[in-house]
Amino acid sequence: MTVQILTANRLGDGAVVYRSQAGEWTARLGESRVLATAEDAARILAEAETPAAALEVVGPYLMPVDNAAGEIRPVEMREFIRAKGPSNRTDLGYQAENNSPSLVG
Amino acid sequence: MYRYDEFDHTLVSERVHQFRDQVERRLAGELTEDQFKPLRLMNGLYLQLHAYMLRVAVPYGTLSSTQMRKLAFVARRYDKGYGHFTTRQNIQFNWPKLEETPDILAELAEVEMHAIQTSGNCIRNTTSDQFAGAAADEIEDPRVYCEIIRQWSTLHPEFTFLPRKFKIAVTGADHDRAAVRVHDIGLQMCRNEAGEVGFEVIVGGGLGRTPVIGQTIREFLPKQHLLSYLEAILRVYNQLGRRDNLYKARIKILVRSEGIESFSRMVEEEWSHIKDSALQLPLDEIARIENYFAAPRYEHLDDNVREFEVKRFEDREFASWVRTNVTAHKQPGYAVATISLKPVGKPPGDASAWQMDAVADLAESYSFSEIRVTHEQNLVLAHVKKADLYALWLGLRDLELATPNAGLLSDMIACPGLDYCNLANARSIPVAQRISERFSDLERQHDIGALKIKISGCINACGHHHVGHIGLLGVDKKGEEFYQITLGGSADENTAIGKIVGPAFSYDDVVGAVEDIVDTYLEYRTDGEEFNDTYRRVGLAPFKEKLYAAH
Numbered sequence: 001m002t003v004q005i006l007t008a009n010r011l012g013d014g015a016v017v018y019r020s021q022a023g024e025w026t027a028r029l030g031e032s033r034v035l036a037t038a039e040d041a042a043r044i045l046a047e048a049e050t051p052a053a054a055l056e057v058v059g060p061y062l063m064p065v066d067n068a069a070g071e072i073r074p075v076e077m078r079e080f081i082r083a084k085g086p087s088n089r090t091d092l093g094y095q096a097e098n099n100s101p102s103l104v105g
Numbered sequence: 106m107y108r109y110d111e112f113d114h115t116l117v118s119e120r121v122h123q124f125r126d127q128v129e130r131r132l133a134g135e136l137t138e139d140q141f142k143p144l145r146l147m148n149g150l151y152l153q154l155h156a157y158m159l160r161v162a163v164p165y166g167t168l169s170s171t172q173m174r175k176l177a178f179v180a181r182r183y184d185k186g187y188g189h190f191t192t193r194q195n196i197q198f199n200w201p202k203l204e205e206t207p208d209i210l211a212e213l214a215e216v217e218m219h220a221i222q223t224s225g226n227c228i229r230n231t232t233s234d235q236f237a238g239a240a241a242d243e244i245e246d247p248r249v250y251c252e253i254i255r256q257w258s259t260l261h262p263e264f265t266f267l268p269r270k271f272k273i274a275v276t277g278a279d280h281d282r283a284a285v286r287v288h289d290i291g292l293q294m295c296r297n298e299a300g301e302v303g304f305e306v307i308v309g310g311g312l313g314r315t316p317v318i319g320q321t322i323r324e325f326l327p328k329q330h331l332l333s334y335l336e337a338i339l340r341v342y343n344q345l346g347r348r349d350n351l352y353k354a355r356i357k358i359l360v361r362s363e364g365i366e367s368f369s370r371m372v373e374e375e376w377s378h379i380k381d382s383a384l385q386l387p388l389d390e391i392a393r394i395e396n397y398f399a400a401p402r403y404e405h406l407d408d409n410v411r412e413f414e415v416k417r418f419e420d421r422e423f424a425s426w427v428r429t430n431v432t433a434h435k436q437p438g439y440a441v442a443t444i445s446l447k448p449v450g451k452p453p454g455d456a457s458a459w460q461m462d463a464v465a466d467l468a469e470s471y472s473f474s475e476i477r478v479t480h481e482q483n484l485v486l487a488h489v490k491k492a493d494l495y496a497l498w499l500g501l502r503d504l505e506l507a508t509p510n511a512g513l514l515s516d517m518i519a520c521p522g523l524d525y526c527n528l529a530n531a532r533s534i535p536v537a538q539r540i541s542e543r544f545s546d547l548e549r550q551h552d553i554g555a556l557k558i559k560i561s562g563c564i565n566a567c568g569h570h571h572v573g574h575i576g577l578l579g580v581d582k583k584g585e586e587f588y589q590i591t592l593g594g595s596a597d598e599n600t601a602i603g604k605i606v607g608p609a610f611s612y613d614d615v616v617g618a619v620e621d622i623v624d625t626y627l628e629y630r631t632d633g634e635e636f637n638d639t640y641r642r643v644g645l646a647p648f649k650e651k652l653y654a655a656h
Contacts, residue, residue, distance in 0.1 A: 009152055009156075011131075011132070011203065012132070012202060012203055012204050013156060013157070013202040013203065013204075014152055014153075014155070014156035014157040014202070014203065015155070015156060016154070016155060051134060051137070054134070054137060054138055055132075055134050058138050058152060059138070059152065075584070076584060077523065077531075077584065077585075077586060078154070078523060081154060081523055081524060081532075082154050082155065085155060086155070086524035086525060086534070087524050087532060087535055088452055088524055088532075088534045088535045088538060089452075089524075092155075092185060092200075093155050
């Protein structure tokens with residue numbers, strides 16, 4: 001099923017981050033809070049657009065994910081690349097830390 | 106090379122302090138992101154997919170060894186050990202931290218570099234012929250005028266908020282290596298009937314979503330009127346450019362909608378008021394700038410260099426590199442060496458910190474400590490003694506920088522694409538890598554001959570796909586990456602916009618499609634024909650047939 005999560009870039013270093021279940025910003029997509037309803041999504045997004053949140057992140061937005069198999073996976077190629085790192089340099093980005101969803105499966 | 110005067114030093118160091126303060130205020134919450142974004146963009150700092158990206162200006166693509174070493178230092182200390190040379194002859198760092206960017210800019214200022222006007226709706230880095238000052242076919246060194254334009258356009262108060270970005274290119278040679286006809290303004294140095302040197306002024310060219318070939322607005326502009334004439338063009342554009350529509354805001358749209366005659370009349374009218382103003386260039390000022398670009402202290406040498414010829418005869422690999430990567434120099438006994446940043450299977454334009462350091466050393470040993478960045482994403486050592494070419498080549502080979510492919514199929518332009526860029530729809534770099542792997546047999550590439558493939562990951566055309574002999578444009582089709590192919594484009598003195606060959610190919614199929622196009626060219630070409638000659642003679646039909654009959 002396609003649901004949404006909230007993502008942004010961290011202010012200090014621009015790194016890709018996701019809004020976690022614990023209500024924090026995490027580098028791990030798998031820890032994201034899954035937003036199943038439009039109301040939930042709108043509320044969590046609004047929280048990320050406050051002046052306080054702007055001290056932590058830039059450009060928050062909702063992205064669709066697939067969590068059918070119990071694992072949260074991006075739907076769009078762009079989000080796979082954000083979650084992993086450049087596809088031509090597996091030594092860079094989160095994929096280098098073995099901390100990203102697999103492109104297969 | 107140009108050296109900063111006190112004004113340049115003051116301006117750049119003041120900007121570093123100013124930006125440091127702005128960053129601190131953003132981090133402290135005193136500036137919102139909406140307030141801060143235009144400020145960081147004025148200093149070349151973008152936010153891309155994975156991180157911030159800092160674009161550093163390399164004015165008209167000329168760097169000293171000292172500057173190159175500083176870029177290597179920045180790559181190592183503040184980034185992830187590499188940088189990416191771009192089609193505007195600049196360099197981009199893909200992983201800088203916001204907090205550290207003021208420190209990076211302070212480091213760059215120490216070697217007379219900055220990131221001012223590498224973004225935003227202003228006059229960007231003026232680009233030029235990478236062989237400037239060395240090319241045998243050159244009238245004069247175009248960098249003198251690039252530098253004059255740099256001084257005039259830097260923080261020009263009237264042109265800081267243009268309707269859209271503005272790009273100028275200058276070439277001093279008949280063979281256009283600077284793509285002047287696809288710039289907002291292109292300047293082609295030329296002589297009038299009296300033998301005086303001036304500029305043919307071309308206006309309204311550009312790529313992006315609406316590719317347009319620039320038109321000549323003035324056949325001959327005397328040098329002393331360069332700035333007043335540019336100012337007149339910019340004023341007309343600044344006043345009438347479409348600020349209401351981002352996609353129609355470039356000068357090409359204005360020139361096209363007004364018509365070149367009408368646009369020209371408006372420029373002439375504006376020019377008549379400022380032609381004899383303080384903008385007129387005094388000859389002694391031109392001479393002062395010319396001094397910075399005076400020829401290096403060449404030795405007086407015979408052009409026929411025996412040890413070079415012997416090595417070329419003995420070492421086939423060296424001969425192959427000389428054939429593609431070495432160009433004639435105007436000074437006897439010297440040559441121009443192109444350092445390919447397109448090794449087989451590697452991202453076009455990327456260089457590691459250790460490669461940058463080593464190139465700086467080689468430039469110091471063999472080319473008067475000067476390096477050029479080309480708009481085709483390579484580096485150039487412009488003044489190498491022929492007698493030193495073999496030693497240079499050995500040094501480059503150790504660095505994996507001696508690929509003999511300049512001007513060949515694998516010497517591709519590719520934008521960063523979806524692997525890095527926030528605007529991209531599809532990946533460019535891996536497509537370039539796969540093409541170069543498919544054609545990894547360099548003898549095959551030499552047989553195919555000169556061929557320009559250019560790849561963009563979106564319609565903004567940073568990869569210049571419109572003017573590739575074979576152009577690839579990445580598009581998003583229902584979430585899948587597809588590539589639209591154009592044929593017959595060219596960026597030189599015979600500038601042409603490529604034509605779409607047919608339906609787009611998937612990421613998996615696009616490399617095979619390029620190979621089909623190359624095979625069709627080889628099948629149809631007659632002796633001495635380059636790709637576009639054959640294409641113009643036979644048209645799209647045989648290519649279409651080959652591409653779509655089987656699919």
